[in-house]
Amino acid sequence: YRDALPFLIQTVKSEKSGIQKRRLQFLLGQVYAHLGERENAYNAYEQIKKLSTPYDEVFNALVAQSQVATGDGEIIGELQKMAENKKNSAYLDRIYAAIGDVYLSRNNVEKAIENYLLAEEKSVRNGVEKALTHVTLGDIYFERKDFLKAEPRYSQALGALPRSSGNYARVEFRTDVLGELVPHMEVLARQDSLRQLAVQPDESDKIIEGELFRIGSIAKDRLGDFEFAVEVYNRHLTDFPESIRRKEVYHQLYQLYLRMGNRAMAKSLRDKIISEFPQSEYAAAMSDPDYEHVVRNYARVQDSLYQQTYLAYRQGQVETVQGNFKRAQKLFFNGHLMPKFMLLNALSLAQSGNPEQLNTALSELIQKHPGTEETKMAQQILAGLSEGKTLVANVQPFSGIDWESHIVAGNAADSVCFEKEKNLPHSLLLLFPPNSLRKNELLFAVSDFNFSNFQIRSFHTDYTYVSPYEALQIKPFRSFEEAGRYASMLAGDSIFRQNITTGIVPLVISDKNMEILRDGEPLENYISFVTNELNDGLSDSIPLIVSVKIPQTITETEKNVPLEPEKTGKPDISSKKPTPKQSERLTDEQRLEELERKAEEALRQTGDVFSKRDRERILKEREEARKEWIKQRERDLKQREKVRKEILKQRERERKQKLKEQERLRKEKLKERERIVQQRNEK
Template sequence: MKQINKALMIVVVLSMASACTTQKKRSDMSALGELYHNTTAYYNGYFNADELITASILTLEQQHEDNYTKLLPMFEYTAAENPQAVAPDLDEAIKKVSIVVNLHRYSKWTDDCYLLVGKAQYLKQDYESAEETLRYMANEFTPEKMRKREGASKSDKKVSKKKSSKKKSAKKRKKARKGSKSKTSKEKEKARKQYNKAVKKARKKGEKAPPKPEILQSGRDKEEAAPQDEEGKNDKAKTAENKEEPTDDKDGFLKHRPAYQDALLWLARTMIERDNYDAAQFYLAKLEGGTDTYSDIREQLPATQAYYHLHRKEYGAALPLLEKAIDEEKERKQRARYAYIMAQIYQMNGNGQEAYTAFERALDLKPGFEMEFNCKLNMAQNAWASGSGSSEEAVANLEKMLKDEKNKEYKDQIYYSLAQIALKAGNREEGIMNLKQSLKYSTKNVAQKAESYLTLAGLYFESEEYVPAKNYYDSTLMALNKADLRYPEVERKSKALVEIAANIKVIELQDSLLRLGKMSDAEREALALEIKKKQDEARLKELSEKAKATSAPGPGGRRTVSAAGPALQKESSFFAYDDRAVKRGAREFERKWGNRQLEDDWRRSNKRETSGIAEENTEETPVASPTVLTGDEVKKYLGNIPESDADVRLAELKIQEALFKLGSLYRDRLQNLPKAIATLEELDRRFPDNNYELECWYQLYLAYADMGNTAKSQFYADKILDKYQTSKYALVIKNPNYVSELADEEHKLNTYYDQAYSAFSSGRYQEAYQKSVSAKEQFGAGNSLQPKFALLAAMSTGNLQGKDAYVEALREVVARYPNTPEQLRAKEILRLLGESSASLPGGAREEIEQYKIEDDDLHYVLIVFKDQNVDLNAAKVAVSDFNEKYHKLERLRISNIYLGESAEDRLPILVLRRFKDKKEAMKYYDGTKKNSGDYIDSKIAYEVFPITQNNYREVIKEKSVDNYRVFFEANYLE
């Protein structure tokens, strides 16, 4: 028996080994071979890749944190901020199924493998690659093509079988002929001998020869008849054999379903992410209209269609589809998410009653504490908004939630909801107070913190309190996700308010100092004492809170004296740590001394007889504020008060400048014309004949004109024409075409400069020099492009007269045109000339401006280390490990170079090759920022620069990345 089992095992192994040959045609594979390829493809590669993708989806879902103040994403894994975190696992999955496709091309799981590749790319948010993969699969694995391939395979097998059958028939015929021929020959030989004897006998007797026996006459026919009969039998057997060939193709224990429809569904999702809505709708309609669409695919269609409309911000159209999705979805938490999104949409549309019902529906599905809490929070608000409850009831419910210990971590959200109710009721101050409470209790919910900051910023901005608005916009930028659609607007307002807030602070400070300057010494001292008192109170409060924190009782009422583990904590013998001892001592004290107030010298009946010697107190405790301050102390608390006339005049000049700038900024940056007018008129009223009078009146003239107040606009026009009739502003007022004439003049100037620059670029240095020096005569020394003409003249001089004249001309540019881009450029060229004596003006200019924007070209990534002594090998290992983890499939190569003119200046640089284009290189760059913990040690100072091949060559020529850094920041970090 054992021998039989061994023999059987050998046969199976040999059969599988023969089936492993990847070069075989599918028609050449046996049933056992097909079984081997299908089994190996599924369990060796596909199954493991599918498990990796499932785990990656779970990781992305856990990574995402829902922001309940915004519309929730339908699928958490699509909203993950850092998909690079799962890139290593997804790359491994792609690698596994790629191997499956190569080794088991004819297995039934090839289409599923392509599907997994597309899903992995989708989860990495590489939607372009996902589209390519899924489109290929949708084109190559259509049901028609799959049937055609299957039919061709069966046909090939039939042909192969027919050939094999013919060979067998031929062998049988040959064998039959051989046997028949041998038998017939013997009989013929015998008959011939008998016939010859009979002939001899007849001749002896003189008789006629007898006729030939039948066998000697038709022997050949008989020989051929036998094989023909045999062949006929074989043909019949062959026909019967063909009829018995099985037509079923069963998968056995490996049930398989074509992945074509799954691919269409994921392709539709990819098209939604790519904003190709027509294509997405086409694939969804194809699945919806298909009569053979699988039931599980059909169940996913409503959710995908709802996602389509949400992506397009067609919220109303998404509602009925979300309703269908809830009915079709099997997972309870996902159903709750859909219901919550429906509630949010109703809330956005102002339909409080429907929103309340939807939130209640989501709550009934028990989605988890966080969503349940937010459902209750929103139900409290919507009960009031829908009219089914009062604002007082809503506030009472929210305050009740505040007291619930379970909601301790969610106080920030509760206070935010209270603020929303207060603001809707028109109670701005209470709303602001609750928003600040929301920020006070904010712990880990960064999204909520951003919403509270942004709401406060908006409130202060609306009330034209621009300093706190600026501060809150800055805080918002720190907390708000950069992918948030509101981020650019917040950033714009923050930048617009920088100078506005700065000038407001200047005015407030100088005004307060001027007020202090008008006070008497006694009044100043009293104010300084008040300030000191408040500071001392704040310090006492801070020390008190610290003391409470350090003496807070631990478990069982005992003070926690050690943060060490249980093994290091010992029971203290100090009596005050024993609750029973403390209580016993308190009872004995009260029995002996009575209930005495806690104060110094509590034992003495006459406090005035106490000794003047105080016990040494080792703890620093703030003493009571003195009633008298010295002059220096007053200055310390009140600042530099302007006392002389010169100091007062200087403070007033600062206010004048700040008021003028502020008025102009209100008009230009915020388009707040009333505020601009009020500020400029304050300047004109407070400081008649100020240094900004003409510009101030002109700004008022424009502001009133913009508001349509013709009378006031004309009023300031007349003032300008009366007092400043020769000014350019007067010319503009008198001649409406003056601005266009100035524009024509400016156009001529720009054209002239372009001609001079073109001459220089073409090597006509003498012509470029002549045009540059003539510009001053033709357009005046104060023309807007004079610094450019001066630099161009200097560069032409260098080409005509050599390095010494070039350096001298550049120094003149530096001296004559301070604080201009041309001065900076001239300084940089001088630096380069000092380091490289071979540099000439044209070449120097190229060294500064030679970088080109080539977004679609091949890119490298440079890692520039600022420390010459960095351990380059360790850095290489760190980068290599990062690449292996997050960019395994890119097969990036690392090399190192050194840049610098001398040994002291040389900096080590790692070069990563290569990336398809700017987009791919920037994706790597962003990944190093998001996953910096897995990159180079943060203690090492380094910079990362994506760069094209051509720009890389220019950096090598320059032997420095200084100029490229400027180019990179301007063109890559948008």
Template sequence: MSLEEGKVLQHEKIKDNYKTILRVYNYGTKADAKSLFPKMDRAIEKSSIAIQKHSMYFGGKEQVKWVAQSYLMMGIAHFYKQDYIPARRVFDYVYNEYKDKPIRFEGLLWLAKTYIQMNRPAKAEATLNLLTSKMDADDFPNKVYNELPLVEADFYLSHENYAAAYPYLERALEINKDRFLTNRVLFILGQINQKEGDFERATRYYSQLIKRNPDYELAFNARLNLAQSYDSKTGNSKAITRLLMKMTKESKNQEFLDQIYYALADVALKDNNDTLAISYLRKSVASSVNNNYQKTISSLKVADLYFEETEYKFAKLYYDTAMMALPADFPNYFQIKERAEILTNIVTEHQTIKEQDSLQTLARMNPDERNAIIDAAIEKYKIAEEERIKREEEEKNAKEAEQVAMKNGMPSGFGGQGGRGGPGGPPSLGAGNGKWYFYNPQALSKGYSEFVRKWGKRQLTDNWRLSDKRQMMLTDDDLQGETVRTDSTVSDTANAKASSAATPMDRVFYLNGLPKTEDDFQASDRMILEAYHKLGTLYKESLHDTASAITVYNEMFNRFPENQYELESWFALYQLYSGKGEVSEVAKYKNLILTKYPDSDYAKVIVDPDYFVKLAAKKGQIVKLYARTYKAFEREQYFRVLSFANKAIEEYPDNKSLMPRFLYLRAIALGKATTVDSMYTEMKALVAAYPQSGVAPQAKQILKTLRAEYGFDGGAPGEGSNKAKKITKYKLTKKIPFFVIVAVNGDKVKINPLKVRISDFDKKYFRLRKLRIKSLQLDNQRVLITIGNFTNKNDAANYYRAIKNDEYVLSGLNKDDYKIFPISTKNYPIMYRDKDVKGYMEFMKENYDFN
């Protein structure tokens, strides 16, 4: 009973990602499995009791058939807990112990499933081959016969070998009797054909699935994929679009609008209507509430479309949205992240130019014109504030009404369908699940997403709505058409009123950020020039957008004819026009560089295109020389080290990356081959010449040691550096017993209630471990709570991962008041003796991967 209840709980809890090709079986994550622990532990306990009480083993055989079933049930319970090692042992025992019983084949099938989940493909394949070879046995169970193709298909799906999985999925359709799994197989077959571009077959499988009336979520995604399987060459997009638009109007689909709009965008793209696709994708992102995956892929697709159209500002916004929830294992994660960062930089530099131009324009206006624009901005702000106050008042009234309804025991939304906006009444106030807004994670998630989309990430401060409190509502539209006049000073009245207490309702608030003196205007010009230079480089090097790069560089030279970036910008234009084949422009910038900067590297590259290749070859020679020097050093051939290092000093004196390393090896070789005094002198010279080099810290440590031991520069001989000689006192161990320690501040944490919560946690999730909990005073303030014993490092690591994020155990504790860590029984006495929690945790982070 406990095992079946656990399976039902798992089925309800685990959610599939329908945007990827499904597996036949979905056992969820480690975190999902944790919720099954109580049920599965109960099943294991019942199995153990049954075996102990009823086993009758004589004559070399088990005489009670239920004992074998109990073993199998125990293994399955371990499997669902994702404790695969004990599961494997039990299934292996069942297969080998009951050689004359049909249950051995069930054990073998579950053993194959276990190897698949453990990602041991060779073992899994060998087990499946063994099982297949025994299918002709007279006692081969029908249950195993029917499920075997499903497991074989799942094996290949786990490695994304869809071609190999396909025949087993088709065979499973013929013989499998499980309705849920048959529906799932139909969906997977549709997905594989859709991925391979065989839309006709995909359509057939999806249609067959929909006719079987599966559960709502599977049917919904089958309909979406059916629409996306439309072929623009043979199909009619109008009918599919009508079907999808009809789905957007159905109340039960409101939480799936993001997926429907994504499907509509896919149809539009197949019809080569990018504008319509962008519109649908934007709606998909805007309507996504609690499906971060869909929001991410919709954001990425619309960002890519904007990027292709060089609409970088909009592309940046949607890449930012995608990056908020993009997992690190997402395909092309680092390329997406890099592109988002590049676009952020581009938008930032454009904003700098726009902002500084606006400030300069406003500063040069006469006071009347300037004040008129500021007053218009203030009026806009007042209107926005009034609307905000009105909106907040409406929200407050709605929340109060919701609280009253909850207090009186009325259903949320006062409707008959309990918060889904069903036929019995209007939609609920709690975003669809009958909870008050602030107790509703979905509503909070939606509110947070809408806030970030509208306002960006803001700190909790006064006037948080203003991203730039000096620039509120002063846009190019406000300045367009105004007469620009030279006026280097701001009115005395504005200066007199300026104060830190100015608000967006005051003129001073806007006047404070304007340039006032000639130095201010020059500083503003430098910011604009710097932004142009960065933009040109970003367009040319990062985005390879030749047209935009040329435009930016030409704008820069129009505004700043002679500037500090002249040479490299001319060379950039030389390269850009070379790529376009515009001979006259290439000749223009070539002559400019050769005439004004004949000795520069850029001029040398123009004259000799292989200049950098030859330079790189020269660098390669010094790298080889350093490798030979280091090899000689490892072999203690110190005179050869001195010879190679001297050669490097003579031939490559300007190489600042490797020269400090040559000098470091040379200094040590001198100390070994001659006297310590020589090494000390050379090390001092190295630190003085290259204080920021990678070897400087080691050189400084050696100098410190030599001063202490030999009395150089007034140091007292014999005062050895403990730090330099320090060897870690802790030992790296894995296969001995471990504890998990909770070290707490005894002054701020109540020890006994914490031990009770830990005990409750152990009984719920680790009841079979029989763990012991003890507490011990570490010092006047700190208390150690030990949980154990764990058989080895891995057992302790599993417990540590489970308890460190458990909200019940750690409720009410400040993170600064406790530390949780596993520790071996060998290292524990050392840590306790030295009261060295911090030192051990540093050792743990460097040597163990407990996370």
């Protein structure tokens, strides 16, 4: 921008057209503003008024000046005169917002708020300009920690701001966090009022105590406002000195003071915990010599220990898994990864052949962490064990962070007999937990892979449900090995891996075995069948239970690679079958055999067999199909945006209803207060 300034200034001077000159002058002001030269920007906008400028352009220049004003008092007077002019009634929101900008630039925050509120009130449009006023007001209230007023501003602004806006990420984050925080603050404010009126004081105290703890946790862990969190936790200790949460509040304050660099206060809280609660988990954790380092780097250290534990589990290092679990119990007993640590520990007990301890560990997980994915898995494993099934030795957990599959294998007598024949029509299933990824993106990525690699073959893709997972089914394949080669190509495609970052599990299955699953046979039984019966070590088979996003040493495939193996020079038995003469009448069996032979030959062909015209036609069809997928994706994105806006509108309606309810409660409190006062006067 700075390099362009001399040329832009010279162009403005030499320009003869009045319209173009005003446009370039406005652009000059914008460049100065972008470079932080507010005074030069202000003067550039001022020059526009002297170029026989139409009223609407003068108005725009004046608004632009308000955003870079420094100490000039005249601009407020000009803007106020414009506000009094009736022909500007449709622009009052912009005028008052501009006045607010000037006051804010002079650090007169109260006057700025006054004018921003007027801008909100006078607005007749729900566009970006109104959203920016909401954002500015939301920022002011946010800095003042007046979150009750900041939240609705951010919420309303988010629906109108374009994603390209520099404010969008910040507004989205604050909308999300305050959306969680504000309901608790509203409950707290309501209960504080009721307690002052002495209406059910015991019940109010119980609610207030819980809300203070929740508000402190959100402020610390999500909002990242340590000072506000300290204020809330200290009130908790003052108002509820006998609370059962006192040691937890001490520990939260200890962590906060450490992060804030106040070592003296941190030591004071540590001493309180050890002296008042010597047998607690917190006291045990604080006895660890590395505990301060753990607190300062909690998330990173916890995740590192978990990854080490998971790797040890995959390698069958039972003692390491159980030792890491004990350390996690000591340092991260209330961490969000504890259910995963507990599950790995339980499964390691299965590896070491301790069924009784396995049952105990799974039951403890279910009791302590109800509702988690790990608990659901533990319940399924316990149910399988109670039916007399045994846990597979190499059982692997499955979750949203790249866990793969949990398998409880029954006795052979308990299982349906799956079809072992590999030379039958097969499909490839890409399994994933429900709601764990965007289906349209996966479908588009697979279709793009197919268009890019196969000009001859066409595949059908459709979503299906294979309890307890959803799956994208890709077909047809002529055999188990052919589907396996396709899966290897897909797993080795760098563009596919780049587009799909969520863990998925590829699984090859014949049409007959698919019908057996649809009849109710558990998926884990089929996976066990594949592992034990079908994965017989063929060199061209893929590891069947492996996440596509795990880096693999698979060579990138070239375009138009046929799925059949390359010819080795040996006689091709399938191609030596006699072809019926044209004059002979074909039986149904011969007709089917002829069709299969031609299909097989087509599969082996390369693009060289086709004429230039055929190739151009195929490429054109492929390009048209690709464009159609892109259009469909755009339609899906628009629909998703529409749904998001509807959600925001619903939130706004709910907010208004909430405000209405608060106003009703306030009036009831006033009536109750008047009644109490009247009763006292009568006495």
